Amino acid sequence: MQAENPKTESPDINVLVIGAGGVGVITTVALTRANKCNVHLVIRSDYKIVKERGYDINSCDYGHLVNWKPNYFYNNITNACASNIFFDYIVVTTKNIPDGPKEVTVPAIISPLVQSNYGLDPNKNMNIVLIQNGIDIEKEIFTRFNDPKLKLSVLSGIQLIGSSRIAPGVINQVGQDQLSIGSFKSSDKVANNAAQKFVEIYENPNINHVEFDPRVRFSRWKKLLYNSVLSTISTVVDLDTSHCFTLSSKEFDTEKTLFRPAMHEIIDIAQSENIIIDEQIIEFFINGSKTMDYKPSMCLDKEKNQLMELEVTLGNPLKIAKKNGINTPILNLVYTLLYLEQSKIKQKKDSL
C-alpha cells in the first residue's frame, strides 16, 4: 500500500495501529500529531470511505478534523505485512474476545506481523501494545509467542476516552484521551524503556494526557471496578449508566444492591492477589457514572448483536476468585446472565 499522506521527515520509529474504532483512530491522531514516528493504521470496514474522503473526526482534544487521513493505512494485516516495514510498536485496539472465532483472537491477528517483523530484522525489539480492557489479556500473547529470540515485549495501555465510531468514517470523541502505558512484566527493563519511549511519541502537550504506568496490574484491577461492574450490569438491562441509578427501585436500589457490593467483590479478588484498591475509587466510578448518559461499549455490542468482552472483564476475574477462594455471589450471577446473552449472540451469528 502506498503512503496516502507521506511525512516529509522520516523518523525511525514505525507504529502500526490495529483496529479503527473510536479508540484506534484517536490513538492514530495522537501519534500523528506528535510527529515523532511514522503512523500506520489497519482499517477494515471503513477502508474504502477513508481512502476516498478521509475521516470526519469530532474530537474534544483535536477539534473538528475533516478529510483526515493517517500517514499510511492498509485494508488488512496482510497488506500491512507486505509494506515490508518493521513495526516497532504494534498497537492493538480491537475488541478482545478470546471466546470468539479463532481467527480474530488477538494472537491470531498479530501473528503474521510478528513473523514479518522477525523476518525483516531478527535483532530488533518489537512491542505489542494492548490498549484493551480486562485482566490477564497478556497471557495468551506470552503463551503464543514465548520464543525469546522474537525479542517481543508486551505492553499494557489503559485508556480513559469517550470515543466512538458513530458512522462509517465518522469518529466522535467526547472525553479527553488519558493513556497510561507500562510493561506487563514490571521487572522487564527493555519493555519498560519501550513503554517510556511510547509516552514520548504519544504525548501532545496540553492536549492529551499520557503517562508511564509502573503498576500495570494494579491499574487494570482498578479499571475493572468499571468494566466488570458498571459495564456489565448496564449491559444486562440495556441502559446507560445514569439511568441505572435514576430508574432504580428505592427499596432495591441499584447502587446499594448491585453496584457497590459487586465492586467490593472486585476489590476482594484483587486483594487475594495482594493488590490493594482504595475504596475511594468506588466513589469516583459511582459518581462519574451517575451523571453520564453514556452506554458502555459492552452495552452497545449487545445491542448490535456483536460479541462482548465478557471473558477478559468478568470471566478472568472470576477464575482468579475461584482459584483464591473468594466469594463473589453477585458477579457470578451477572456472569451467568451475560454468558447466556453471549451464547445467544454466537448462535445468531452462526445462523447467518
Place this chain on the structure above:
Amino acid sequence: MQAENPKTESPDINVLVIGAGGVGVITTVALTRANKCNVHLVIRSDYKIVKERGYDINSCDYGHLVNWKPNYFYNNITNACASNIFFDYIVVTTKNIPDGPKEVTVPAIISPLVQSNYGLDPNKNMNIVLIQNGIDIEKEIFTRFNDPKLKLSVLSGIQLIGSSRIAPGVINQVGQDQLSIGSFKSSDKVANNAAQKFVEIYENPNINHVEFDPRVRFSRWKKLLYNSVLSTISTVVDLDTSHCFTLSSKEFDTEKTLFRPAMHEIIDIAQSENIIIDEQIIEFFINGSKTMDYKPSMCLDKEKNQLMELEVTLGNPLKIAKKNGINTPILNLVYTLLYLEQSKIKQKKDSL
C-alpha cells in the same frame, strides 16, 4: 349489548370473564361448553374482529374452533354493567399490575361491576375469581371492598395452561387446562361453597381438569417456584426456558447458579409463613422447563414493551422475606434488574 349467540336454556348463574387473552378465552370456552351457566366476556382490543367473524381457536382441549363466539360479549366494563345482569362470578384473567396505571388495577377494573351487582340485588352473594399469578393479590380487593353488606367473596384460581393470543382474535392453546379454585379465606364457608360450585360449572369431563383447592396460599407459593424464578430470569435474558439451560456456561451453570438457589429462596420465604413446599417440586419445574421451548408471558410482555407482573410475582414475596428476615440474595438481584426494565417500559409508555 345484545346477545350474539343466545342460549336456548337459561340457567340462573351468570359468569362474566374479564380479559380476552389466552387464559380468558379458553376459560370462556370451558364454561360455555359445560353449559351450566350464561357466559359473558369483556373483549377490549379484539371486540370488532370477534363481532365480525368470531374467534379462531386452536385448542388441545377443544380442537379447532372457527368463528367461535361467546354467549354474550361486551367491548368494555361499562357495557357489561349496562346489561343489568347480576354476575354471580366475576372472573378476572387480566394481567395484575398494581404498579401500573391506577385505572387498570384490578380493584379499579371491577369496581363498577361490584356496584352494579349490589344495585341489582343487595341480598345476593357475588364472587370475584382471580385467575392470576402471584401472592397477596387478594389483599387490595379485600381492602377496597371491605364492606360486609356487599356479600363479596374473593376466590383464587390457579391455572396451568399453555395458551396465548397469537394474533387479533386468534388463540393457540398447547397445554391442557388445569384449574384449581378455592377461597382466599380458607375458613369462609360461603366462599368455599361458591368455589365448589364453580368447579361444577367449569368442568368438561375428560377434557379439562378442575378441582377445588382447599389450600389456596400453599398452591400459590408452589406456583411461585415457576413465576418468581423461571419466568423472571428468562425475562432478564429474553430467552425461552429451555435455552436458559442449553446456552448456559458449564462453570456458571444457569440451573445451579440461578434457578435452584432462587427456588430455595422461595421455599425459605414460604417456610417463614409456615408453608412447607416439598423440594421435589423444584425437580418438577426444572425438568418441565428444560424441554419447553416456551417463553413465559413475562418475557413476552417485556419484548412487547408491556408492563410485567413483577410486583405480584416477585415484589410481594420479597416484602414477606424482608418482614420475616429471610435472606434472598438472588431474588433481590433479579428484582433489582427487572425493576429497571419495568421502569424503562413505564418511561417508554409515558413518552408515547
